[in-house]
Amino acid sequence: MSKTDSKMNTVEWNQLSWRKIQKAVWKLQKRIYRAYVNGDVLKGRRLQKTLIKSYYNRLLCVRKVTQDNQGKKTAGVDRVKSLTPKQRFQLANDLKLGDKSQPIRRVRIPKPGKNEKRPLGIPVMRDRAAQALVLAALEPEWESLFEANSYGFRPGRSAHDAIEAIFNQIKYKPKFVLDADIAKCFDRINHHQLLSKLNTFPKLRRQIRAWLKADICDFEKHQRTPNHQGTPQGGVISPLLSNIALHGMENRIKQVKGASLIRYADDFVILHENLDTLKVCQNIVSDWLSHYDLELKPSKTKVVHTLNQLEKNQPGFDFLGFNIRQYQVGKYQSGKNGHGKLLGFKTLIRPSDDSVRRHYNKISETIESLKAPPQEKIISELNPIIRGWCNYYKTVCSTETYSKLGYLTHLRLRRWAKRRHPNKSKYWVGDKYWTTIGGDKWVFGKEYKGDKITLERHTKTAIARHVKVKGHKTPYDGDTIYWAKRKGSHPELKPSIAKLLKKQNGKCNWCNFNFHDGDVIEKDHITPKQAGGNNIKDNLQLLHKHCHDAKTQSDLKVIKLYLAQKEGEKTQKWFNNLDWEWVNDIPTLLKVGTQKEPGNRGAQ
Numbered sequence: 001m002s003k004t005d006s007k008m009n010t011v012e013w014n015q016l017s018w019r020k021i022q023k024a025v026w027k028l029q030k031r032i033y034r035a036y037v038n039g040d041v042l043k044g045r046r047l048q049k050t051l052i053k054s055y056y057n058r059l060l061c062v063r064k065v066t067q068d069n070q071g072k073k074t075a076g077v078d079r080v081k082s083l084t085p086k087q088r089f090q091l092a093n094d095l096k097l098g099d100k101s102q103p104i105r106r107v108r109i110p111k112p113g114k115n116e117k118r119p120l121g122i123p124v125m126r127d128r129a130a131q132a133l134v135l136a137a138l139e140p141e142w143e144s145l146f147e148a149n150s151y152g153f154r155p156g157r158s159a160h161d162a163i164e165a166i167f168n169q170i171k172y173k174p175k176f177v178l179d180a181d182i183a184k185c186f187d188r189i190n191h192h193q194l195l196s197k198l199n200t201f202p203k204l205r206r207q208i209r210a211w212l213k214a215d216i217c218d219f220e221k222h223q224r225t226p227n228h229q230g231t232p233q234g235g236v237i238s239p240l241l242s243n244i245a246l247h248g249m250e251n252r253i254k255q256v257k258g259a260s261l262i263r264y265a266d267d268f269v270i271l272h273e274n275l276d277t278l279k280v281c282q283n284i285v286s287d288w289l290s291h292y293d294l295e296l297k298p299s300k301t302k303v304v305h306t307l308n309q310l311e312k313n314q315p316g317f318d319f320l321g322f323n324i325r326q327y328q329v330g331k332y333q334s335g336k337n338g339h340g341k342l343l344g345f346k347t348l349i350r351p352s353d354d355s356v357r358r359h360y361n362k363i364s365e366t367i368e369s370l371k372a373p374p375q376e377k378i379i380s381e382l383n384p385i386i387r388g389w390c391n392y393y394k395t396v397c398s399t400e401t402y403s404k405l406g407y408l409t410h411l412r413l414r415r416w417a418k419r420r421h422p423n424k425s426k427y428w429v430g431d432k433y434w435t436t437i438g439g440d441k442w443v444f445g446k447e448y449k450g451d452k453i454t455l456e457r458h459t460k461t462a463i464a465r466h467v468k469v470k471g472h473k474t475p476y477d478g479d480t481i482y483w484a485k486r487k488g489s490h491p492e493l494k495p496s497i498a499k500l501l502k503k504q505n506g507k508c509n510w511c512n513f514n515f516h517d518g519d520v521i522e523k524d525h526i527t528p529k530q531a532g533g534n535n536i537k538d539n540l541q542l543l544h545k546h547c548h549d550a551k552t553q554s555d556l557k558v559i560k561l562y563l564a565q566k567e568g569e570k571t572q573k574w575f576n577n578l579d580w581e582w583v584n585d586i587p588t589l590l591k592v593g594t595q596k597e598p599g600n601r602g603a604q
Contacts, residue, residue, distance in 0.1 A: 012085065013085035013088055013089065014085070014546070014549050014550055014553065015550070016059065018060075018063075018511065018544070018546050018547065018550075019511035019512070019513050019547075020056075021056045021059055021060055022060065022511075022513055023513060024054075024056045025051070025054065025056055025057050025060055025136065026516070028047060028050065028051050028054070028057075029051070029136065029139075029140045029476055030140070030476055030477075030478050031047050032044055032047045032048055032051065032137070032140040032141060032476075033140040033141070033143060033144050033474070033476035033477065035047060036140070036141050036144040036145070037144045044141060045200075045201055048137040048138070048141070048200075048201075048204075049201070051136060051137045052097065052133055052134065052137050052204075055092070057133060057136055058092040058093075058095045058129075058133060059092045060136075061092075061095070061129050061130075061132035061133045061136065062083075062088050062091050062092045062095070062129050063088070063546065064132050065125065065128040065129050065132055065236065066082065066083050066088055066091075066125065066129075067545065067546070068519075068520045068545060068546075069128075069236075074107070074122050074234075075105070075122070076102065076104065076105050076122050076123050076124035076125065076127070076128075077102060077103050077104070077105045077124060077217050078102070078124045078125070080124065080125050083125065091125070091126065091129060092129075095126070095129055095130060095133060096130075097130060097133070097134070097203055097204065097207040098206075098207060098210075099206040099207060099209075099210050100210050101123075101127055101207075101210040101211050101213075101214040102123065102124045102126070102127055102214065103214055103215040103216065103217045103224065104121035104122060104123050104127075104214050104215070104216055104217070104227075104232055104234070104235070105121070105122045105123075105217055105219065106119060106120070106121060106122075106216050106217060106218040106219070106220075107119075107120045107121075107122055107234065108120070108220075112358055118233065119187070119232075119233070120232070120233050120234035121214075121216060121232025121233065121234045121235060121238075122234045123211070123214070123234070123235055123236075127211065127214075127235075128235075128236050130207070131211065131235055131236035131237040132236050132237075134204060134207065134208065134237055135236055135237050135240055137204075138200070138204075138237075138240060139155070139240060139476075140476045142240065142243070142244060142247075143155070143474040143476050144474075144476075145247065146243065146247060146472075147247065147248075147250040147251060147263075148250075148471050148472050149162075149165055149250055149260070149261060149262045149263060150243065150246075150247070150250065150263050151165070151262075151263065151264045152239075152243070152263065152264040152265030152266075152267075153239035153240070153242070153243060153265055154243065154474075155474065155475050155476075155516070155517035156469060156473070156474060156475045156483060156486065156517050157469055158490070158491075158492075159264055159320040159321070160395050160466040160468075160491050161466075161468045161469045162262055162263075162264045162319075162320060163319070163320065163322050163324075163349060163395075163396070163466075164395075164466055164467070164468035165262045165468055166262055166269065166271070166319065166324060167324075167347060167349060168468070169260055169262070169271050170271065170306050170324075170326065170347060171347055173273060174273075174305065174306045174307035174326050174345060175271045175272060175273045175305070175306055176271070176272055176273065176274070176275050176278045176303060176304070176305050176306075177269050177270070177271050177278075177303070177304050177305070177306060177317055178269060178270040178271075178278050178281060178282050178285075178301070178302075178303055179269050179300075179301065179302055179303075179304060179317045179318075179319065180267075180268055180269070180270070180282070180285070180296050180297075180300070180301045181266065181267055181296070181297045181300035181301060182246075182266040182267075182289065182294050182295070182296060182297065183294070183295055183296065183297035184230075185242065185246075185265075185266035185294060186230055186231055186232065186233045186238065186242055186266070187229070187230040187232075188229055188230055188292075188293050188294055189229060189230050189231055189241075189242065189245045189292055189293070189294065190229060190291075190292045190293040191209070191212050191213070191228070191229060193245070193291060193292050193293075194212070194231075194241060194244065194245050194292070195208065195209060195212075197244060197245065197247070198241075198244060208237070208241075211235065211237070212227070212230075212231060212241075213226075213227055213228075214227060215227060216232070229293060231245075239265070242265065242266070243265075245292055246263065246266070248288075249261060249263065249268070249285065249288055249289075250263065252284060252285075252288055253270060253281055253284065253285065256272070256277060256280065256281055256284070258272055258273065258274070258277070259271070259272045259277065259278070259281050260272075264319075264320055267319065267320065269317070269319060270282070270285070275303070278303060279303070282296075282301075282303075302317075304316065304317045306324065306325065306326040306347070307326045307327075307328065307345055318352040318354065321351065321352055321354075321355040321392070321393075322349055322350070322351065322352060322355075322393075322396060323349070323350055323351065323352040323353065324347070324348075324349050325347075325348050325349075326345045326346065326347050326348070327345060327346055327348060328344065328345050329344070329345060329346050348397055349396040349397060350393075350396055350397045350398055350400075350401060351393045351396070351398055351401050355393075356401060356404075356405065359385075359389050359405065360405060360408055360409075362385055363382060363385060363386070363405075363409055363412065364412055366378075366381050366382060366385065367382070367412055367413065367416050370416075371416070371419065371420075375433060375444075375445075375446050376446065376448045376453055378416070379444070379445065379453055379454070379455050380453075382455060382456070383455065383456045386409075386455070386456040386457075386458060387456050387494065388492070390402065390456075390458055390461035391461065391491055391492045391493070391494070392491065392492055394461050394462065394463055394464055394491055395463075395464060395465060395466035395491045396463075397463075398461075398463060399459075399463060401458075402458035402459050402461060403458070403459055405458045406457055406458040406459045409458070410442065410444075413433070413444055413455075414426075414429075417429045417430075417432070417433045430442075433446070435452070435454070437452075437454065443455070443457075462495075464489075464491070466489075466491055467486075467489070469486070470482075475516060475517055480506070480514050483506070483514070483516075484501075484505055484506025484507070484514060484515075485502075485506070487501055487506050487515055488501035488502040488506060496523075496537075496540075497521070497523065497542065499537070500523070500537075500540060500541065500542045501515070501542060504541065504542060508542065508543050508544050508547050509541040509542065509543060510543045510544070510547035510548075510550065510551055511544065511547050513544075515542075515544070519544055519545075520544065520545035521542050521543070521544065521545075522542070522543055522544075522545050522548045523540055523541075523542060524540070524541050524542070524543045524548050524551060525539055525540060526539050526540070526541055527539055527558075528555045528558060528559055530559045530562070530563075531555070531558050531559045531561075531562040531563075532562060
């Protein structure tokens, strides 16, 4: 596997056996994980070196950064945004680790709901591929070491797992909460302390050090500055390095009896039923962070109580876009058998007010920017916004919020429609832009190209409870059945895709290989629509992006054959519908045509 297959250089990029490549890389990653779980560090190091040298892994990493990654079109300092298949092969052949790095490009993106901008550091394409190479080798090792309540930027874990962990901590007893945030965590991590904790073999350590020390080029300010601290956001390996730097904080807090820490990247909460003990935990965390040149952000660090004991009408606390709060509901309730149970309080988790406000503002701004385009355009722009937001919050108590947002969106669309037809009545406008589906008379939609397209409605999203990931479970443990089921029940998946995932048992129908975290999944028509296929569920399947590309190539032959057959049937039908009575008159017509009459050129 580690030897270069010379035959692959003559094969088209899309015709590579990606199933074989993925399977070989994944098998080696699972061996690395098992080696570190068993405490065999020497074996783990040896397998990591094999994986870094592997040609299969180099091909896979190049594909991830040049095709699968959503930010693949963002250029580094070399201005390269994309590569041809020939250039991808060349990059995979030349990819290796060293002790140097190209400068990173400073890009600033706006933070949601704020006037601030988040600085990103974009490496060049070659460094991105090399970082993906290192990430593939280091991630299985650290997945065997990371703490159970660390959920950010880890495979198989999400913000919903962190919220469910908080619910499990407070569902039996209200607690005090230290809601904390680390000030500029990615930009201030101490390089020396991080490399010491990384504790890997020298060659890999030198390469990671070069990436951390890479100069920052700011094209907007026309300056190049050295980098002495931090792991710039935007790099492929930066999330893993930040998790490594913060690893150990939970275990330190667990030394305080009854305290628990739940962390998502640089946001975390500490829970304890005693206020004084919680303040001790805050001092412990501040001291622990100081070893990495980090500190808590005062404006975002506060102590609250889940049951509003600190101050009247305390609104709980916000975490990852959710508002978590507990209410008193009584002291005692009788049971069926005469026995009673103590209630006392109930826990309510719902979308935060700030998140609701940002979502509605985005809907309003989108509608405002589409005053002139047709109705189908506004539906196509709003549907991903509404669907994505509702799927994120469908695991909590969001019914009332959905109803409120649905009403506000309806009012906003009524203003949009009325503005387009100021001289028409509201009844005429309603009949033009709204239709009836089932018993619902106010569905924003229309007929378009033979199909009825409608706007996604907030209230149509069903509430489904999320099940938290088990303890230290990780995709590298080889429990494919467990992770296939979780993949199909991820809250941010569209219901149609979730159903197909369950139907396919979490596998791609083209390569028959399991979908893993980070894989780009696309919906495909088994029989192409150009070849007579339709949109029914039995004609749909899920494929990897690269498998979808390969199937599309094979579909071209099917489409050509179908069109040729259809054209042949059309010609045959035309031929069969001809009036053949004129054939009997051919001898007469020939005879008439040979008569020698005056003025006929044939008589001359």
